[in-house]
Amino acid sequence: MGALVNVILPVFIVIGFGYLARWRSLLDDGQVDGLMRFTQNFAIPCLLFNAISSLDLAASYDWRLLVSFYAGAIAGFVAGLVGGRVLFGRAWEDSVAFGFSGLFSNLVLLGLPIMERAYGPDALMNNFVIISMHAPFCYGIGVTAMEIIRSRGEPARTLPLKVLKAMFSNALILGIALGFAVNVTNFPMPTVLSEALDLMVRAALPVALFGLGGVLVRYKPQGDMRAILFVSSLSLVLHPVITYGLGTAFALERDALRSAVICAAMAPGVNTYVFANMYGVAKRVSASVVLMATGLSILTIWGWLAVLP
Template sequence: MIEIFTVVLPVFLLVGAGYGATYFKLFRDEYADALMKFTQNFAIPCLLFRAIAHLDLSTVFNFRLLGSYYAGSVSCFLLGILGAMYLFKRRPGEAVVLGFCSLFANVVLLGFPIVERAFGTDALGPITAIAAIHAPFCYLLGITTIELVRADGRSLRATAITVAKAMFKNGLMIGLALGFTVNLTGMWLPEGLWAAVEMMGRAALPAALFGLGAVLVRYGLAANFGETAMILLLRLGVHPLIALFMATQVFHLAPEVTRVVVLTAAMSPGVNTYIFANMFDRAKGAAASGVLLGTIGAIFSVSVWLVILRAL
């Protein structure tokens, strides 16, 4: 167990350092926004660009891998909606937001560093394949569903146009698109450019983890403990259980791929869940609590899943 903590502890220490520095006024809150913009618009896109450009797509990017992960994602999304409506009597729009909180995992900021520390750099291939469609898949599913259930929503055509524009302006999506372009075309790039991209990519994860901790300071704990507990149960427990079943019993993935899929599924709710809640002005308290408590809870849940996966 001590070995497991040595894998996950440095990741959460960086998150804690960002949180503590901001909470005690050693790092100003507005700096956190600037740091997150740097990581999300520049450093992480470089990391994803390099990873996608060098991927063996025929080996890594396959239906069985993605099916094992996203079957659990969609299941948790639907369970979150149903639980919010029938257990907590939430209105449909609020229920979709709570479902989105159960759907969207912190794949990039927490998943990448934890998977790399646990299983090495070779394990980044499968998680990169998951991350490549994670944001567009989740946002398309979440926005389309909420527009279908809320009475004051835009038309589906208007929603599709809005989502498409947002995707093309997103730094992560641009990095992924450029990575696929280089990979599929075999485009030659100078060695100096690759070196610069690699340097920027190395800055991505530590800076993003520190920034994540700094941003979490502004998220207070709301009195939505029931809804928050449901979100965390689905995100930290149900999703990895479904992923483990699908990977081992349905798609029969290799053990090294199964470990990455299940551990990625065990990540806490991503900051984008709060952004989604704020976008539609629904269930913001539960979304914020889910991000904060989920990040803390992931210290223990990820450690437990690592023990289980290494015992398989």
């Protein structure tokens, strides 16, 4: 019960404040979108830049950590793709969107605050290692699969350009790429710039959580409830179970196992709806999954915190 009260509920209370503010029309959709644009295009890229630029790359990138997490993510994508097509008879394009919801976890807006409250700020290093590859990896798989399906009859040579354009128009990926560039080149950051970035970083997570609550108001649980529950289970059950099993089999050290499983247990992020909306497919299911899985994750995260060492 302590983990629920002290770790999980404060995070979801901030989300609830944002939900209440939008629901009671204290903020309108434009203002909520402005908050989310600030966090996703500016504050969170600054957070990721700071984290990646200061990582000890040689010591941090443990293949066991990455395989444990990303094997579970790929399993979620494949299960969503096949389930959407075989179990629910949806078009291939819709099925890719199902798979993307099983692939893309909310590592930043939910994963970082949950991890920090549970294990302290010093436990976040492995989270940032996973996050550094997350957006490029997930968008690479999702966009490639969608473009292959949509480009029936088009020359294959146009595919790489479409994938790269979709990936590098994402501010999170740009923040990560710049962080790697500074890290690898050992570029000396001016103190005044570092302090300015620190101010942006302090605002990133609380504003993002509040804005996420406002965004969730517009995502009504509509569509095929069986499909919504199925896709939600990919993120909340399948992904963390596979990650925990592989991490245990690989004898991941305690902190790495915690980070991998907590990241894997997060609900699908808002980017899953953005992806579906970008292609105009499975929008109702994707939006409903974001809302329902985020709510259900209060209980599933509580369970994983009890299981983890």
